[in-house]
Amino acid sequence: MPTPQTTLDRLESEAIHIFREVAGEFDRPVILFSGGKDSTLLVHLAIKAFWPAPVPFPLLHVDTGHNFDEVIEFRDQVVAQHGLRLEVAKVQDWIDDGRLEERPDGTRNPLQTVPLLDSITSHKYDAVFGGGRRDEERARAKERIFSLRNSFGQWEPRRQRPELWNLYNGRHRAGEHVRVFPLSNWTELDVWNYIEREGIELPSIYYSHQRDVYLRDGMWLTEGPWGGPRPEETVLHKTIRYRTVGDGSCTGAVESEASDIREVIAEVAASRLTERGATRADDRLSEAAMEDRKREGYF
Amino acid sequence: MSDLLRLATAGSVDDGKSTLVGRLLYDTKSVLADTLDAVHRASADRGLTTPDLSLLVDGLRSEREQGITIDVAYRYFATDKRSFVLADTPGHVQYTRNTVTGASTAQLAILLVDARKGVIEQTRRHAAVLALLGVPQLVLAVNKIDLVDFDETTFARISKEFTAHATALGYSPDAVVHIPVSALAGDNVVEHSANTPWYSGPTLLEHLESVPVEADPHDAVFRFPVQYVIRPRTPEHLDYRGYAGLVASGTVKVGDEVVVLPAGLRSTVEKIDTYDGPLDEAAAGQSVTLLLADDLDISRGDLIAAAGTPPQVTDEFDATLCWLSEKPLTPGARVLVKHGARTVQAIVTELRARFDEQRLASVDSPSSLGLNEIGRVAIRTAEPLPVDGYYSSRRTGAFLVIDAADGGTLAAGLVGAGLPVLDGVDSCTEGGSTAPLTDDHALVSPGP
Numbered sequence: 237m238p239t240p241q242t243t244l245d246r247l248e249s250e251a252i253h254i255f256r257e258v259a260g261e262f263d264r265p266v267i268l269f270s271g272g273k274d275s276t277l278l279v280h281l282a283i284k285a286f287w288p289a290p291v292p293f294p295l296l297h298v299d300t301g302h303n304f305d306e307v308i309e310f311r312d313q314v315v316a317q318h319g320l321r322l323e324v325a326k327v328q329d330w331i332d333d334g335r336l337e338e339r340p341d342g343t344r345n346p347l348q349t350v351p352l353l354d355s356i357t358s359h360k361y362d363a364v365f366g367g368g369r370r371d372e373e374r375a376r377a378k379e380r381i382f383s384l385r386n387s388f389g390q391w392e393p394r395r396q397r398p399e400l401w402n403l404y405n406g407r408h409r410a411g412e413h414v415r416v417f418p419l420s421n422w423t424e425l426d427v428w429n430y431i432e433r434e435g436i437e438l439p440s441i442y443y444s445h446q447r448d449v450y451l452r453d454g455m456w457l458t459e460g461p462w463g464g465p466r467p468e469e470t471v472l473h474k475t476i477r478y479r480t481v482g483d484g485s486c487t488g489a490v491e492s493e494a495s496d497i498r499e500v501i502a503e504v505a506a507s508r509l510t511e512r513g514a515t516r517a518d519d520r521l522s523e524a525a526m527e528d529r530k531r532e533g534y535f
Numbered sequence: 536m537s538d539l540l541r542l543a544t545a546g547s548v549d550d551g552k553s554t555l556v557g558r559l560l561y562d563t564k565s566v567l568a569d570t571l572d573a574v575h576r577a578s579a580d581r582g583l584t585t586p587d588l589s590l591l592v593d594g595l596r597s598e599r600e601q602g603i604t605i606d607v608a609y610r611y612f613a614t615d616k617r618s619f620v621l622a623d624t625p626g627h628v629q630y631t632r633n634t635v636t637g638a639s640t641a642q643l644a645i646l647l648v649d650a651r652k653g654v655i656e657q658t659r660r661h662a663a664v665l666a667l668l669g670v671p672q673l674v675l676a677v678n679k680i681d682l683v684d685f686d687e688t689t690f691a692r693i694s695k696e697f698t699a700h701a702t703a704l705g706y707s708p709d710a711v712v713h714i715p716v717s718a719l720a721g722d723n724v725v726e727h728s729a730n731t732p733w734y735s736g737p738t739l740l741e742h743l744e745s746v747p748v749e750a751d752p753h754d755a756v757f758r759f760p761v762q763y764v765i766r767p768r769t770p771e772h773l774d775y776r777g778y779a780g781l782v783a784s785g786t787v788k789v790g791d792e793v794v795v796l797p798a799g800l801r802s803t804v805e806k807i808d809t810y811d812g813p814l815d816e817a818a819a820g821q822s823v824t825l826l827l828a829d830d831l832d833i834s835r836g837d838l839i840a841a842a843g844t845p846p847q848v849t850d851e852f853d854a855t856l857c858w859l860s861e862k863p864l865t866p867g868a869r870v871l872v873k874h875g876a877r878t879v880q881a882i883v884t885e886l887r888a889r890f891d892e893q894r895l896a897s898v899d900s901p902s903s904l905g906l907n908e909i910g911r912v913a914i915r916t917a918e919p920l921p922v923d924g925y926y927s928s929r930r931t932g933a934f935l936v937i938d939a940a941d942g943g944t945l946a947a948g949l950v951g952a953g954l955p956v957l958d959g960v961d962s963c964t965e966g967g968s969t970a971p972l973t974d975d976h977a978l979v980s981p982g983p
């Protein structure tokens with residue numbers, strides 16, 4: 237008898253199955269890749285799905301210009317190491333030519349949607365892999381693995397297709413595309429356990445380190461191209477790590493001594509806060525912040 | 536015992552499904568502090584004195600505004616005994632397609648009834664859907680038992696009525712467990728209730744932690760839909776030609792004789808490959824790459840099966856459909872069928888019977904099949920498909936019916952007779968056929 241599958245084996249097999257379905261059914265898929273842990277996991281699984289052949293899709297990064305240097309370095313290193321193709325859509329370019337306008341609060345997180353949709357249209361991508369997980373947020377908990385977007389890139393939660401067994405329906409009309417979420421059924425802890433099992437490398441900022449930070453809206457933010465502390469905000473030197481990695485203006489650090497994967501797993505297992513609740517200002521705006529962004533075409 | 540249970544809720548609108556799921560998450564301490572804070576705040580904003588636990592799962596704006604569930608929410612939680620993947624489905628009849636979505640992968644369903652109302656129309660509809668999809672285990676949760684003063688007679692009456700219904704649908708009595716609960720107050724959900732001294736059975740959670748779940752039977756026959764052909768053409772792997780897929784059922788070993796369908800070519804398995812190295816054997820649920828001893832022409836959509844027990848290859852078969860679209864199905868409709876990794880054109884040549892899930896009867900030769908209706912049909916496909924009966928192989932006996940025009944999913948399809956009462960005709964017609972079409976040009980008629 238073969239050894240019974242563990243939870244991680246099952247999740248891995250499911251994700252690989254999804255990658256191969258997309259490769260079989262779509263003409264121009266693309267993987268959204270930011271260098272964060274979920275998208276790094278996506279790339280790892282894609283490599284496994286098609287090995288020993290190369291990954292048959294390019295990667296796309298929507299770059300807000302508000303990134304952590306460590307993450308961009310890591311992104312480029314992954315691309316080079318595995319011989320992947322990376323497309324970068326820079327929010328700055330959209331601002332420079334007037335298609336987008338900088339927001340008064342300085343955050344560029346919501347500004348990612350337009351470059352994303354423009355890139356999908358100009359490259360004619362028909363399937364877009366995202367690292368979204370249902371355990372992240374309750375609007376995400378409602379999304380299908382193959383999630384149809386209309387020709388404006390919008391998610392229409394009331395009109396989702398039934399998704400039956402593991403038979404995915406990738407049919408779409410010209411101009412529409414499908415967002416595909418191979419990590420739908422993974423939890424944050426599954427992700428970390430798998431990263432440990434597979435020995436997957438991540439940007440260093442996921443592990444504890446010293447950094448100058450200041451407190452805003454209950455989150456530890458760090459100085460960067462997105463701005464810095466206001467006069468009334470005090471900078472402190474702290475031991476922190478990042479639980480999620482996004483636009484620097486709205487991604488908070490958590491105080492943590494977890495300096496390696498084992499310690500991170502122990503910390504995540506004991507945490508009484510969700511990863512987005514602990515670290516993302518973008519979800520605190522309203523009860524339906526994520527749903528609203530998804531409806532507009534966000535990841 | 537399996538360490539994972541996939542379960543779904545079912546039952547009529549407002550029977551308390553989302554509250555029950557919220558209660559399970561809350562009482563197993565699976566809700567993190569910030570999520571709980573948000574629920575407390577939202578409940579207080581609505582003027583409630585206790586937190587409305589359904590807000591833990593009703594995650595869409597319109598769901599919260601209307602106080603109903605519209606689409607499935609997937610939640611993950613674990614206790615010391617097991618991990619759970621929980622699909623909370625909507626009760627409203629308009630969203631039955633989403634209930635079918637949640638139930639299609641479930642190993643157990645919790646069907647709720649409101650103790651004040653008992654078994655009602657939507658309870659019967661959902662029970663039929665669960666039976667049709669072959670969800671092996673049921674829990675009848677008689678909810679809102681607090682609103683009938685924890686009355687034993689009410690519970691017994693509802694249980695008895697439901698048992699008769701479930702038995703008629705093909706459930707054996709030991710596959711259905713009845714539990715009196717209050718999702719709102721928590722009685723018998725995780726903790727035994729002092730309010731129901733007459734109930735000595737397990738709490739809902741105790742049952743979920745211990746119910747035996749059907750793993751893939753070890754004697755299941757080997758089936759492997761080819762998803763993708765891996766041909767690196769790199770210097771190190773010049774002649775590599777692997778067939779990538781997920782084992783749909785059974786197991787495969789190196790050296791096994793296999794047949795590739797629909798062509799009927801035979802070969803042996805030379806290697807079972809993965810990124811982490813080759814395997815001697817692979818079982819249902821594993822994604823692998825098969826290399827065969829012979830150079831055959833195999834592409835996406837083909838099925839690799841055990842040579843000794845191949846499925847039937849046919850371009851005409853009987854099936855049961857659960858129709859999920861507002862456009863009704865009429866005889867002669869041209870559709871697409873997605874089976875395994877193959878999508879083919881098809882015609883629904885005949886509507887043989889419609890299942891009346893309220894009276895558990897069948898109506899012969901209906902003129903159409905409407906939204907949420909279950910019917911027995913005959914299908915002819917443009918290319919032959921290797922099909923198994925749904926109840927012998929849930930994976931290779933299932934298919935999607937897709938609208939060729941807009942790509943929407945029209946129906947859940949099951950090869951063979953879905954339910955005992957529909958079992959009037961032979962399940963498959965042997966071989967290819969030249970049966971005349973009833974109406975060559977009919978399309979799926981547009982909805983109202």
Ligand SMILES: Nc1nc2c(ncn2[C@@H]2O[C@H](COP(=O)(O)OP(=O)(O)OP(=O)(O)O)[C@@H](O)[C@H]2O)c(=O)[nH]1
Nearest residue numbers: 548549550551552553554603604626679717718719
């Ligand atoms: N008294 C009492 N009220 C309950 C109980 N369970 C649920 N309710 C109430 O019943 C109403 C409906 O509950 P929901 O959990 O939203 O029902 P649902 O089955 O999920 O509804 P849909 O998903 O829309 O089909 C809410 O007002 C709940 O507070 C219970 O055990 N006792």
Ligand SMILES: [Mg+2]
Nearest residue numbers: 552553603604
């Ligand atoms: Mg509900």
